[in-house]
Amino acid sequence: MTSLSASHRVSSTIAPPPALRFEGVTFSHEDKVLLGPCSFTLDGIGPTLVMGPNGAGKSLLLRLAHGLLSPGQGKVSWSGGTPPRQAMVFQQPVLLRRSAVANLIHALAVNNVPRRERGKLALGALERFGLAACAKTPARLLSGGQQQRLTLARAWALSPQVLFLDEPTSALDPAAIKAVETAVHDFHQRGTRIVMTTHDIHQARRLAGDVLFLSGGKLREHTPAETFFNQPVSPQAQAFVAGELVE
Ligand SMILES: Nc1ncnc2c1ncn2[C@@H]1O[C@H](COP(=O)(O)OP(=O)(O)OP(=O)(O)O)[C@@H](O)[C@H]1O
Numbered sequence: 541m542t543s544l545s546a547s548h549r550v551s552s553t554i555a556p557p558p559a560l561r562f563e564g565v566t567f568s569h570e571d572k573v574l575l576g577p578c579s580f581t582l583d584g585i586g587p588t589l590v591m592g593p594n595g596a597g598k599s600l601l602l603r604l605a606h607g608l609l610s611p612g613q614g615k616v617s618w619s620g621g622t623p624p625r626q627a628m629v630f631q632q633p634v635l636l637r638r639s640a641v642a643n644l645i646h647a648l649a650v651n652n653v654p655r656r657e658r659g660k661l662a663l664g665a666l667e668r669f670g671l672a673a674c675a676k677t678p679a680r681l682l683s684g685g686q687q688q689r690l691t692l693a694r695a696w697a698l699s700p701q702v703l704f705l706d707e708p709t710s711a712l713d714p715a716a717i718k719a720v721e722t723a724v725h726d727f728h729q730r731g732t733r734i735v736m737t738t739h740d741i742h743q744a745r746r747l748a749g750d751v752l753f754l755s756g757g758k759l760r761e762h763t764p765a766e767t768f769f770n771q772p773v774s775p776q777a778q779a780f781v782a783g784e785l786v787e
Pocket residue numbers: 569574592593594595596597598599600601739
């Protein structure tokens with residue numbers, strides 16, 4: 541990971557997340573297995589970068605982990621049995637037709653944060669992500685980069701133990717990408733486990749603690765980032781890291 545400036549250092553206040561376990565997980569559609577069987581455990585805070593070519597099953601894996609999809613076979617579980625506080629950020633920001641601050645306050649209410657704490661948490665998160673001046677702006681009038689920062693601010697306000705990010709930067713320009721990567725650092729510093737998909741091998745090199753590499757719906761390897769980038773084991777990962785076209 542690249543080093544952080546002092547202004548970006550944040551205190552660690554998040555309880556360590558429970559381990560996430562995939563055991564023989566598959567996801568199928570109309571008799572076609574799209575993912576799996578897939579087994580791995582995430583017990584650190586990553587960042588875990590989920591990589592692989594188009595259609596490899598990266599988004600499916602994230603959605604299964606976050607509970608948005610159910611496996612056809614196998615089991616997705618959290619150690620201790622109780623899912624952690626978790627949030628997900630998508631490629632296209634998902635925001636309500638209301639102001640930036642109201643989007644955050646709504647999320648805090650849905651997550652049972654006491655009413656008296658919501659305003660302060662929401663404004664604090666907007667400030668952290670450079671959006672304080674836009675608090676009353678309708679969220680859908682913000683630029684693409686600002687909208688993505690707003691989804692990150694919303695996640696930040698919820699203090700998630702686990703944050704899933706599905707291609708969060710693929711529609712953004714370099715400045716906006718940098719803001720998202722800084723946010724990823726900040727979540728990680730605070731103790732949030734990051735699980736993120738990306739197509740961008742350079743971004744993965746900047747961010748990854750470990751890598752889950754998929755191709756053709758199969759998990760080819762789960763290794764520390766250094767191993768993945770320097771000595772990938774599977775032929776598919778070797779080709780991917782070498783910049784060849786992989787299906
Ligand atoms: N809910 C779903 N129901 C049926 N098929 C799906 C569903 N979601 C994804 N698929 C299919 O599963 C395969 C894997 O999709 P997925 O979105 O996980 O790939 P990906 O690795 O994230 O690809 P990309 O890099 O293009 O985003 C694709 O063929 C896709 O069309």
